[in-house]
Amino acid sequence: MSEPGAEYGVASTLSVGQVVFHPDRAGYRALVSDLRQAGYTVCLDVTAVDYLTHPGRSLPAGVLAERFEVVAILLSFERRERVRVRVQVPGADPVVASLYDLHPGSEAMEREVFDMFGITFEGHPDLTRILMPEDWEGHPLRKDYAVGRIPVQFKGAPGAR
Amino acid sequence: MATTDVYPGAATSEGAQELAARDGSTAAELLRESGSVLRLSEAAVAALSEQAVPEDETMIINMGPQHPSTHGVLRLMLELEGETVLRTKPIVGYLHTGMEKTGEDLTYLQGPTNVTRMDYAAPLFNELVFSLATEALLGVEVPPRATWIRMLMCELNRISSHFLFLATNGMDLGAISMILYGWRERDLVLQFFEKTSGLRMNHNYIRPGGVAADLPDGWRDDLAGILDALPARLGEYDSLMTAQPIWQGRTQGVGVITPEEALALGTTGPILRSTGTPWDLRKDMPYLAYDQVEFDVVVGSYGDVFDRYAIRLNEIRESMRIVAQILDAMPGGDYRVQDKKVTPPPRARIDESMEALIHHFKIFTEGFRVPEGEVYVAVESPRGELGCYLVSDGSAKPYRLHIRGPSFVNLQTLPHMLRGGLIADAVAIISSVDPIMGEVDR
Secondary structure, eight states, rough: OOOOGGHHHHHEEEETTTTEOOTTTTTTHHHHHHHHHHHHHHEEEEEEEEEETTOOOOOOTTOOOSSSSEEEEEEEEEEEEEEEEEEEEOSOOOEEEEOOTTTHHHHHHHHHHHHHOOOOEETTTTTOOSSSOOTTSOTTOOOSOOOOOOOSSTTTOOOOO | OOOOOSGGHHHOOOOOGGGOOGGGGGGHHHHTTOOSOOOOOOHHHHHHHHHHHHHHHHHHHHHEEGGGGTTTOOOEEEEEETTTTEEEEEEEETOOOHHHHHHTHHHHTHHHHEEEEEEEESHHHHHHHHHHHHHHHOOOOOOOOHHHHHHHHHHHHHHHHHHHHHHHHHHHHTHHHHHHHHHHHHOOOOHHHHHSSOOOOSSSOOETTSSSSOOTHHHHHHHHHHHHHHHHHHHHHHHIIITTTHHHHHHHTSSSSHHHHHHHOOTHHHHHTTTOOOOHHHHHSOOOOOOGGGGOOOOOSOOOOHHHHHHHHHHHHHHHHHHHHHHOOOOOOBBBOOOTOOOOOOHHHHHHHHHHHHHHHHHHHTOOOOOOSEEEEEEETTTEEEEEEEEOOOSSSOOOEEEEEEHHHHGHHHHHHTTTTBHHHHHHHHHHOOOHHHHHOO
């Protein structure tokens, strides 16, 4: 099988039999736009992962691992196939282009990622918190966000994170 | 927060998440909140913005989060002109309990207990999608009997979930007797679930590696009883609702959405199928053993509330067809994979073997390690594509667990479907989306 990403000019891998594209931040929106032209017309999901405590994940050559990864899952009805787009987003500058123009349905999903990870989507029309209250501090799904824990009074018990 | 009163809760506001007054909104915001989905020409935008509505003739009201017809804690801010809905903004998050974060702290064996509480009307689908994702990363294949048991339980769950919809949808529109009928029929299925898994909801029955227990003795008779009882009762629904002029008047032509709009919004499930798009993962991207059973994908043609009701009613019939075929085709064998890494030893062995006890203890305390990787798996839940994005760092707990709840995405159709309709129709439309807030907020 030839590399599926070759025709779009981005690195790609197969993960458990599923095609994954690894564009850089500048080419992320353009790739989703190209894929949309190629028939991947439905944006099923936009989510993110904070790789703060797991930096050594495997990525194709040339893709530099950053703290955050925004993951978009696209679907093509004709090919009956999903593809995944994983874009690296640095922790110091968590900004990525919004897909709202291409896929209006990504609005709520990007708001959720903003709420949970603090990643800003450029061009999103209404980037407010969606699940947490407006005045909440912090972004809960980040790995350095403390989880509430009842202290256990035993020797050697793990402390609160 | 700046203002802390005697009761801190009294000052709680969703602030910028709320719907702003008309004079405080830009044209683009107004367009979005009135549910425009597809790109309009500039002339059309100009025409829309010229339709000036006097500020003092509209009002913004809250519907929910405690409104009985919002199916939980959905809050809609509606701008009304008289009884006509101009703009809508759904505000969610009232049921957010951080289940995705919790999932990062539970082992893969504990995972189904967590995810099963998301879509509480269709808990088995959550367990299924989590288990399929874990198994994909592990690379284990479950025995055929486990696959068929999963399929059987999921189809029964689809039936019970759709009965819940029919009950609440009927009640929302004034067919009060439907809440009793729907509950009565749903209970038939829930009793079978209780017999099989020990619980009526939140079963933790489908687990990575198979299912928790084999089907109970006499399961064939139980299911035959259910399959015998339901057709006549579905016929009653047809005469009570489908063929009834008041019901048709309340639902036909209400809350219309076109296929293009539904696709742009990422909608799946009965809402997408009501627009005439025959997309059903069971048929189009088969998982489990759906390619070995016969059933039809029910589609509508108008994309209105009536179509969505009729689709769910008839999907119950299709699910019954599948259940009848599973009754004939259920293979023998083991109900879980015999892989010592993921499968605890049989209960009887624990009493007689120290090794089995240690094995059992280690599996339930430490769990099993899952190879590094990431995967996205989706199944067709009663509400649409239910996906699970799972990232493993090689430890015994997921590094990241994300559930794509179909209700969360489908809610985005509300501003579009409500625009221009009456406030009384809003109740019908919300109900026809069939949102489960546990899944929306997670």
